[in-house]
């Protein structure tokens with residue numbers, strides 16, 4: 345049985361009088377791919393904001409690698425081994441693909457912009473950048489401006505940047521949003537490759553991707569997890585069918 349690398353215990357978040365996350369208990373196991381699904385407005389993004397440090401919990405605990413990280417700064421959480429990509433692409437369109445990844449590598453090594461001119465000489469940064477580009481199959485696009493690449497290539501670039509800190513836990517927020525069927529297939533296989541040996545938590549609306557990629561799935565409805573299980577267990581769970589997936593998911 346794998347160890348838990350990320351635990352949420354009695355996690356709650358309110359905005360004013362409205363409680364959006366309503367007592368979530370959750371375990372992300374080391375090396376598992378775990379999807380969070382649920383209807384619009386269920387609180388999936390809020391959950392990601394809490395875990396990655398963009399929001400502070402109202403109460404409850406977030407344990408990453410045995411440390412209570414609830415309310416920590418995003419950067420500190422990142423240094424402890426958790427990296428997140430966003431729904432909105434986070435790249436610099438006027439820099440090349442190589443420069444974008446190099447920036448992420450530099451950040452992960454804590455290098456400042458002032459050191460930029462010395463970076464060309466820093467073989468370690470260059471090699472790491474090349475390794476990441478290869479990992480996301482973008483070596484041939486190294487000198488292309490990021491803003492000139494296709495949408496799915498930009499998402500691959502963003503995944504490379506997410507991997508730059510060599511995280512133990514990766515959070516991906518709707519990585520397939522806005523993609524064609526082929527782009528979705530391609531990106532799903534890329535995510536499968538690059539998350540080998542890491543723990544992945546993914547929010548995604550494309551159920552084909554969710555059910556084929558995940559080891560386990562948790563269903564969040566109105567701020568509460570109503571079920572966690574293997575894709576098969578979730579597909580056959582009566583409560584989930586009623587609250588979210590509907591009868592067609594079993595067809």
Ligand SMILES: Nc1ncnc2c1ncn2[C@@H]1O[C@H](COP(=O)(O)OP(=O)(O)OP(=O)(O)O)[C@@H](O)[C@H]1O
Pocket residue numbers: 359364382383384385386387388389390391
């Ligand atoms: N900063 C905020 N202040 C007030 N309400 C907020 C804030 N952030 C989110 N909410 C509310 O919390 C609820 C959950 O939003 P959230 O974006 O987490 O849902 P979601 O499950 O990610 O939805 P979607 O699938 O549509 O992305 C929504 O009703 C939203 O309006």
